Amino acid sequence: MIDQRISLPEHENIVAAARRLEGFARVTPMIESTTASAVCNAWVFLKAETLQHTGSFKFRGAFNLISQLSPEQKALGVVAYSSGNHAQAVAKVAQLSKIKATIVIPSDAPQIKIQSTKNFGAEVVLYDRAKDSREDIAASIVDDSGATLVPPYDHFDTIAGQGTVGLEIVDQLRVLNQSPDAVLVPCSGGGLIAGTAIAIKQNFPDTEIFSVEPEGFDDTARSLASGERETTAPNAKSICDALLVPTLGQLTFSINKRLLDGGITVTDTEVKKAMRFAYMHEKLVVEPGGAVALAALLNDKNNVFAGKTVVAVLSGGNVDPATFGAAIS
Amino acid sequence: MIDQRISLPEHENIVAAARRLEGFARVTPMIESTTASAVCNAWVFLKAETLQHTGSFKFRGAFNLISQLSPEQKALGVVAYSSGNHAQAVAKVAQLSKIKATIVIPSDAPQIKIQSTKNFGAEVVLYDRAKDSREDIAASIVDDSGATLVPPYDHFDTIAGQGTVGLEIVDQLRVLNQSPDAVLVPCSGGGLIAGTAIAIKQNFPDTEIFSVEPEGFDDTARSLASGERETTAPNAKSICDALLVPTLGQLTFSINKRLLDGGITVTDTEVKKAMRFAYMHEKLVVEPGGAVALAALLNDKNNVFAGKTVVAVLSGGNVDPATFGAAIS
Numbered sequence: 001m002i003d004q005r006i007s008l009p010e011h012e013n014i015v016a017a018a019r020r021l022e023g024f025a026r027v028t029p030m031i032e033s034t035t036a037s038a039v040c041n042a043w044v045f046l047k048a049e050t051l052q053h054t055g056s057f058k059f060r061g062a063f064n065l066i067s068q069l070s071p072e073q074k075a076l077g078v079v080a081y082s083s084g085n086h087a088q089a090v091a092k093v094a095q096l097s098k099i100k101a102t103i104v105i106p107s108d109a110p111q112i113k114i115q116s117t118k119n120f121g122a123e124v125v126l127y128d129r130a131k132d133s134r135e136d137i138a139a140s141i142v143d144d145s146g147a148t149l150v151p152p153y154d155h156f157d158t159i160a161g162q163g164t165v166g167l168e169i170v171d172q173l174r175v176l177n178q179s180p181d182a183v184l185v186p187c188s189g190g191g192l193i194a195g196t197a198i199a200i201k202q203n204f205p206d207t208e209i210f211s212v213e214p215e216g217f218d219d220t221a222r223s224l225a226s227g228e229r230e231t232t233a234p235n236a237k238s239i240c241d242a243l244l245v246p247t248l249g250q251l252t253f254s255i256n257k258r259l260l261d262g263g264i265t266v267t268d269t270e271v272k273k274a275m276r277f278a279y280m281h282e283k284l285v286v287e288p289g290g291a292v293a294l295a296a297l298l299n300d301k302n303n304v305f306a307g308k309t310v311v312a313v314l315s316g317g318n319v320d321p322a323t324f325g326a327a328i329s
Numbered sequence: 330m331i332d333q334r335i336s337l338p339e340h341e342n343i344v345a346a347a348r349r350l351e352g353f354a355r356v357t358p359m360i361e362s363t364t365a366s367a368v369c370n371a372w373v374f375l376k377a378e379t380l381q382h383t384g385s386f387k388f389r390g391a392f393n394l395i396s397q398l399s400p401e402q403k404a405l406g407v408v409a410y411s412s413g414n415h416a417q418a419v420a421k422v423a424q425l426s427k428i429k430a431t432i433v434i435p436s437d438a439p440q441i442k443i444q445s446t447k448n449f450g451a452e453v454v455l456y457d458r459a460k461d462s463r464e465d466i467a468a469s470i471v472d473d474s475g476a477t478l479v480p481p482y483d484h485f486d487t488i489a490g491q492g493t494v495g496l497e498i499v500d501q502l503r504v505l506n507q508s509p510d511a512v513l514v515p516c517s518g519g520g521l522i523a524g525t526a527i528a529i530k531q532n533f534p535d536t537e538i539f540s541v542e543p544e545g546f547d548d549t550a551r552s553l554a555s556g557e558r559e560t561t562a563p564n565a566k567s568i569c570d571a572l573l574v575p576t577l578g579q580l581t582f583s584i585n586k587r588l589l590d591g592g593i594t595v596t597d598t599e600v601k602k603a604m605r606f607a608y609m610h611e612k613l614v615v616e617p618g619g620a621v622a623l624a625a626l627l628n629d630k631n632n633v634f635a636g637k638t639v640v641a642v643l644s645g646g647n648v649d650p651a652t653f654g655a656a657i658s
Contacts, residue, residue, distance in 0.1 A: 026360075029358050029380065031355075031380065034382070050612040051358070051360065051611070051612060051613075053363070055610075055612050112609065276650075279614055279650070279653075280441065282380070283379040283380060283384050283613065283614040283615075283646030283647075284380075284612065284613070284614065285608055285612040285613065285614060286612075317612030318612075321605075321608070321654070321657040321658045322658065324608075324654070324657070325650070325653075325654030325657070325658060328650040328653070328654070329650045329651065329654060
C-alpha cells in the first residue's frame with residue numbers, strides 16, 4: 001500500500017520526485033516572451049507545460065505516484081477521476097508501466113481529452129457532472145477491483161510530482177542568474193501551485209506566488225482571504241474545463257495558505273485573448289484553463305507586475321479544435 | 330562591406346554563426362514525439378523551430394548576416410524580399426540592432442506575416458506576385474537608399490546562420506548518445522537544408538538528409554535527380570506559402586547536390602493532416618510550409634523510415650487563424 005501520510009510534502013520530497021521523473025517526464029522549455037514582456041512592461045517567462053507528455057503538467061504527479069506502487073498493487077491496476085488532463089496522464093503512465101487503468105471522466109469533457117485517454121489504452125467510465133459523484137464511482141471501482149486510486153491533487157505524491165515544475169523554474173532562471181519577483185500558476189484543486197510554491201519558496205524566499213482562477217471558480221482566492229476552505233457556487237460556468245473543482249483540497253490548502261501571496265481572477269474573455277496571444281506570438285496551443293496565468297499578466301490593469309521578472313505557467317494544451325479555432329479567430 | 334564570397338560556407342562558418350547567435354537566438358527544443366514514433370514505427374524527433382524568435386528559423390540567418398554589418402552599413406539600413414518569414418526575421422533583427430528595415434512582401438502573404446513585420450517596426454512594401462519582380466523592387470530600394478540587401482537564402486551568411494539548426498540537432502542527439510539515420514527538412518530556396526546538411530554530415534557522415542517540398546514545387550527533388558537546377562511550373566499552387574520559390578539558389582544547389590540523399594514531395598492534404606497531428610499530439614502551431622517534413626514522415630507509405638531514428642524539422646508557425654482552424658478541424 002502507498003503510505004497514506006497526512007504529513008505534507010517538503011522540498012526534499014520534490015527533489016526525490018524529480019529523480020523518479022528523470023528520463024520519463026520532459027523538462028519543458030521556459031520561454032522568454034519578448035512580446036508579452038512588451039505588453040506588460042515586465043520581463044515575462046512562460047513555463048510551457050503544454051509541451052509535457054499528454055499535454056499537461058499532470059503527467060508529473062501521476063508518474064511520481066504510480067512509479068512507487070508495489071508489484072502487487074500494479075497487478076491490480078489504477079483508478080482515477082478527472083476532468084481530462086489527469087485522466088490522460090494516469091492512462092499514459094499506466095500504459096508505460098504496463099498496468100490497467102480505469103478513468104472516470106465527465107461526459108461533457110472535451111472530446112480530445114476523452115479520446116486521448118482511450119488512445120492510451122485506459123478504460124473510460126463517463127459520468128454526468130450534474131447528477132453523479134465521481135468520487136463515489138471511483139470508490140466503487142476500487143472496492144470491486146482492488147485497484148489503487150490516483151488522486152488528482154490532494155495527495156502527498158501528486159503534489160510532490162507537480163512541484164517538479166517549480167524545481168525546473170528555479171533551475172532555468174538560475175542559468176540566467178535571475179530570481180523571479182512573481183510566479184503565477186493556474187489553480188483549481190491546488191496541487192500544481194502547492195508543489196510549485198514549495199520548490200520556489202525554498203530557493204527564492206522573496207518570490208511572490210499567485211494563484212489564478214476563472215471568474216466564478218475563485219475558491220482559492222476567497223479561501224486565502226478568509227483563512228477557511230471556501231466553495232464555488234454550484235451554478236458557476238467557465239470555459240476553463242480543467243479548473244472546475246468546487247473547492248481546493250485539504251492538503252493543498254494547508255500548503256497554499258502558508259505559501260501563497262494572493263489570488264487573481266480572470267474572465268472567459270480574458271482567457272480567450274490569452275489563448276490567441278500564445279497562438280499568434282509564441283506558436284503554442286494552450287487550453288482555456290492552461291491560459292489563465294498568462295491572461296492575468298496580459299490584463300494587469302493595476303500594473304502590479306510592471307518592471308518585474310514574472311513567470312506564468314501554461315499548464316495544459318488539450319483543447320478541442322472548434323474551441324481553439326473560435327478563441328484565436 | 331560584407332565580403333561577397335562566392336565560396337561556400339563550411340562547418341567552421343556555422344560554428345562561428347552559432348557563437349554570434351548565442352544569447353540572441355533561442356536554442357529550440359527537440360521533442361521526442363512518442364505519438365509520431367508509434368504512427369511511423371520509428372524513433373521520431375521534432376526540431377521545433379516554430380518556437381524560434383519570430384516563429385521560424387529565419388531569425389538565425391538574418392541575425393548572422395546583419396550582426397556582421399559595419400556601423401556605416403547599419404546606418405543605411407537593410408532591405409529584404411520575402412514571402413513573410415524572412416520578412417519578420419529581418420524586421421526583428423533590425424529592431425534589435427536599432428536600424429531601419431524595408432521589406433518587400435507579396436500582397437497575398439498571410440496577414441499574420443505582414444502585420445508582424447510591421448509590428449517589428451519595418452517599412453513594408455507590398456507587391457503583386459503575378460506581375461512584379463520582388464528582386465527588382467528590392468534592388469531599386471538598395472540603389473536609392475544605399476541599404477544592404479539581406480538575401481533570404483542564397484548567401485554565405487544566411488546559409489551559415491540557418492545551419493545552426495543542424496548544430497543544435499547534433500548537440501541534442503549527442504546528449505542522448507544517438508545519431509540520426511535520417512533528417513527531413515522543409516525546402517524551398519534551400520538555405521535551411523544546405524546549412525543543416527553541412528552541420529549534420531560533418532558530425533554524422535552516415536546520416537541521410539532529405540528535402541521535403543509541396544507537390545508542384547518539387548524543384549529541389551527534380552534538380553537532385555537531373556543534376557541541373559530545375560524550376561517549377563508558373564501555374565503551380567500550394568497552401569505552403571513559405572515554400573513557393575520557383576527554383577532553389579545557386580549556392581544552395583551547389584551544397585545540396587553534394588550533401589542531400591533525395592527529395593520527398595507531399596500533398597496539401599498530407600500537410601493539413603500533419604498540422605492537425607502537431608496540434609493534437611504535440612500542442613504546437615505549425616504553418617503549412619513548416620509541416621511538410623512531418624507530413625512526409627506520417628505518410629511514409631513505403632516504410633522508408635520504419636525502424637529508424639529520424640528528425641523532422643518544423644520550420645515555422647506563422648499561419649492565419651482561419652487557415653489553421655480549417656486545417657485542425
